[in-house]
Amino acid sequence: MNFTISFLCNQHEQPSTIKMTKFHFIRHRPTVLDELPLDVIRVHIVPCLDYESRINLNQCLPPWDRLPKRMNTEMMRVHDLRVRIKHLESLNGQIDNLYTWPYTIEKETKRFKVLTEYFTLHLTPPYFEIIKKQMYRDVMLMKIDEFIDELITYRGNVCINVRLRMTKVMAKLRKIIQKSGPYPPTIATNMVPDLSFV
Numbered sequence: 001m002n003f004t005i006s007f008l009c010n011q012h013e014q015p016s017t018i019k020m021t022k023f024h025f026i027r028h029r030p031t032v033l034d035e036l037p038l039d040v041i042r043v044h045i046v047p048c049l050d051y052e053s054r055i056n057l058n059q060c061l062p063p064w065d066r067l068p069k070r071m072n073t074e075m076m077r078v079h080d081l082r083v084r085i086k087h088l089e090s091l092n093g094q095i096d097n098l099y100t101w102p103y104t105i106e107k108e109t110k111r112f113k114v115l116t117e118y119f120t121l122h123l124t125p126p127y128f129e130i131i132k133k134q135m136y137r138d139v140m141l142m143k144i145d146e147f148i149d150e151l152i153t154y155r156g157n158v159c160i161n162v163r164l165r166m167t168k169v170m171a172k173l174r175k176i177i178q179k180s181g182p183y184p185p186t187i188a189t190n191m192v193p194d195l196s197f198v
Helices: 022-028 038-048 051-060 073-098 105-121 125-131 134-152 160-179
Strands: 003-006 017-020
Touching (some): 038 051, 051 073, 134 160
16 A cells, blocks of 8 residues: 655755655554564464454554454364463463472462462453353362362361462352353364465
């Protein structure tokens, strides 16, 4: 797209114009993504984003590099679900790594905080969507009961406020899960094709 810019001139100069090319745009409107090849952005970055983040990223690119493709609604929902599941798996990995020898008060406190973050995420609508799957929901309720029992008998040195926060979050989540049913059938995510960004 070409833009014409008129410049203010003094009485001795004639008005002049300049056409803005894509190279002019990149040089004068830099973004943090300018140094990355477009293929890297489309193949390695965009697929890791949920739909809203993808829109925000798209707006950071020059108009000629943006992805104008309209997305299939079902594919978009499943893609967002997979992105959130990957995030939860990452938190699970952190929790497992913190529950290893040697045990320290710092690691134990961090583990409680990451667990609290894990359960808190499920209180938000995007992550609560995952709880609609019955198998996941049953495991979540079982884990909440296990952790609450662990906290009741806990004799460690983690700050009482950290433990209370985790207990309140889990109790709130359990209450919402129990009151939000009955749950409708969920999407068989393995039957939905991957969302294409290229």
